[in-house]
Amino acid sequence: MSTPRLARIxxxxxxxxLFLLVSLPFFYPLKLPLSVGEHAxxxxxxxxxxxxxxxxxxxxxxxxxxxxxxxxxAKAHLxxxxxxxxxxxxxxxxxxxxxxxxMVLREVYGEDFPDIPEYGTRVVYLGYVPGNEVGMQTFGDSxxxxxxxxxxxxxxxxxxxxxxxxxxxxxxxxxxxxxxxxGEQQVIQFVQGRHGGPSAVPLVVGSTAVSVPGMMPxxxxxxxxxxMNGLSGGGQYELLVDGEYGYPLVEALPxxxxxxxxxxxxxxxxxxxNIGFAITxxxxxxxx
Amino acid sequence: MIPPNIGQIPPELDLFAIIFxxxxxxxxxxxxxxxxxxxxxxxxxxxxLAAVFTLAAMYDAALTQAIWGTNRIAEGNYIWLIPILLSxxxxxxxxxxxxxxxxxxxxxxxxxxxxxxxTGLIQSxxxxxxxxxxxxxxxxxxxxxGTPPEWLNxxxxxxxxxxxxxxxxxxxxxxxxxGISVRIGRYVLMATFGAAYGGTVMARMSLFIGRLTFLxxxxxxxxxxxxxLVPVALILVLIVLLWSRARPTxxxxxxxxxxxxxxxxxx
Numbered sequence: 132m133s134t135p136r137l138a139r140i141x142x143x144x145x146x147x148x149l150f151l152l153v154s155l156p157f158f159y160p161l162k163l164p165l166s167v168g169e170h171a172x173x174x175x176x177x178x179x180x181x182x183x184x185x186x187x188x189x190x191x192x193x194x195x196x197x198x199x200x201x202x203x204x205a206k207a208h209l210x211x212x213x214x215x216x217x218x219x220x221x222x223x224x225x226x227x228x229x230x231x232x233x234m235v236l237r238e239v240y241g242e243d244f245p246d247i248p249e250y251g252t253r254v255v256y257l258g259y260v261p262g263n264e265v266g267m268q269t270f271g272d273s274x275x276x277x278x279x280x281x282x283x284x285x286x287x288x289x290x291x292x293x294x295x296x297x298x299x300x301x302x303x304x305x306x307x308x309x310x311x312x313x314g315e316q317q318v319i320q321f322v323q324g325r326h327g328g329p330s331a332v333p334l335v336v337g338s339t340a341v342s343v344p345g346m347m348p349x350x351x352x353x354x355x356x357x358x359m360n361g362l363s364g365g366g367q368y369e370l371l372v373d374g375e376y377g378y379p380l381v382e383a384l385p386x387x388x389x390x391x392x393x394x395x396x397x398x399x400x401x402x403x404x405n406i407g408f409a410i411t412x413x414x415x416x417x418x419x
Numbered sequence: 420m421i422p423p424n425i426g427q428i429p430p431e432l433d434l435f436a437i438i439f440x441x442x443x444x445x446x447x448x449x450x451x452x453x454x455x456x457x458x459x460x461x462x463x464x465x466x467x468l469a470a471v472f473t474l475a476a477m478y479d480a481a482l483t484q485a486i487w488g489t490n491r492i493a494e495g496n497y498i499w500l501i502p503i504l505l506s507x508x509x510x511x512x513x514x515x516x517x518x519x520x521x522x523x524x525x526x527x528x529x530x531x532x533x534x535x536x537x538t539g540l541i542q543s544x545x546x547x548x549x550x551x552x553x554x555x556x557x558x559x560x561x562x563x564x565g566t567p568p569e570w571l572n573x574x575x576x577x578x579x580x581x582x583x584x585x586x587x588x589x590x591x592x593x594x595x596x597x598g599i600s601v602r603i604g605r606y607v608l609m610a611t612f613g614a615a616y617g618g619t620v621m622a623r624m625s626l627f628i629g630r631l632t633f634l635x636x637x638x639x640x641x642x643x644x645x646x647x648l649v650p651v652a653l654i655l656v657l658i659v660l661l662w663s664r665a666r667p668t669x670x671x672x673x674x675x676x677x678x679x680x681x682x683x684x685x686x
Binding site: 397 | 451452472473476477480481483484487489491531532535536538539540542543544547548550551576611614615618619620621622623624625626627628629631632635
């Protein structure tokens, strides 16, 4: 194949190849080995270090488009909180996160959620908290000012758990499931920053892989205590939760084979592209 | 009050949701072959649904916060009327006469955000980062711990920060030691962009895998599987693609006359 032809491969062949290869592990699982990375391990360690009855915020700040990445992360972490007898205040600063959060809570706490005995005392769902960054800061300052009722219309004053936590300083961990803004950076800026710095509310994040490189400086600086990196991070966490508590809601792990295959394919394409580029540049061909 | 399960599909409509989901997924993906009426239709439908959902949920959230559930205004807490009135002022955007009133809520929101961001951003993205970099271990027991040793990571971070910043330093010409620093900085930036690209690929693949999972595994009470409809949707896409290929290409409309010419015609 001449160089210009290599540079002009119809992108639709690449899509087709990608589709076929990614579909393959659904029918023939490769069962590739998976190790838990430092960042997912850090989320686990921070959560495991909390004493029982500690209060955790679980913030569903994502939309349907990133459900594949964020849902397994949030679900596995919530399951761990439930098994460890941690109290959970769940909410969403994203409008689309409202129904998605309820969906996740139903999977973890049972289909009858919120009609379960522990609702109001050990778990509360506030639903969508309006205001984006302003809502986040208001919630950090005064929970009742940010949202007067829970997702089901019950005034927060009637919920015992909400009377225990009046501001961000009363929480022991903020778990942020995010795919954009407002997300972890807004928690750092508008909540942690107002309550005495990074140690005030430890923050763990489950994010789409695209945002993780941008979070690393905050992780290195200690402003973020742990990160679940996309689908892979969710899968790693499922592995940890399954190992300790037996996790019946595994979702991300079976999909990681497909992702590995896709990555290998992309790497191959990058190599081919670079070879094509090098031939064009040094072999006397024309650069396209 | 809008029911709390807004945005969730009632169980009795699950079958229709799967049918709709299969067609919507494949119609949208048909864009990868070529833009066609099916992909455009689903795209427009998505935008419409998202707009309606956002409007309904925001309306409900605002009124629940101020009126329903909390009864704040009924209890004499009239300060909650201010944000409601400010929100309504946004609608002056649609009038020519009172358009200036629309600027007030915009100015207030911009002012609040500027005030919030300036204080928060300086602490979180500037001071905390400088403190963390200054505290990187280069000597001592902490620096030699780990494999590779921590001092190596610290050194890479410090060199990376200095050289990447020097790339954006334009006071002097990029020659001599500054030129070397700029060149290293460029490689640091390229490595950063590479990591971001890797993350982007990983994220996009995850979303694609998510859709594939839906198409392969989603079912309605284990008797109707989503993949039953995949061939039907593909045939539909094929028909539409062939139809749009056979359709004569619409001719480009003639350019409208220039404004100056229009004026002349009127005169």
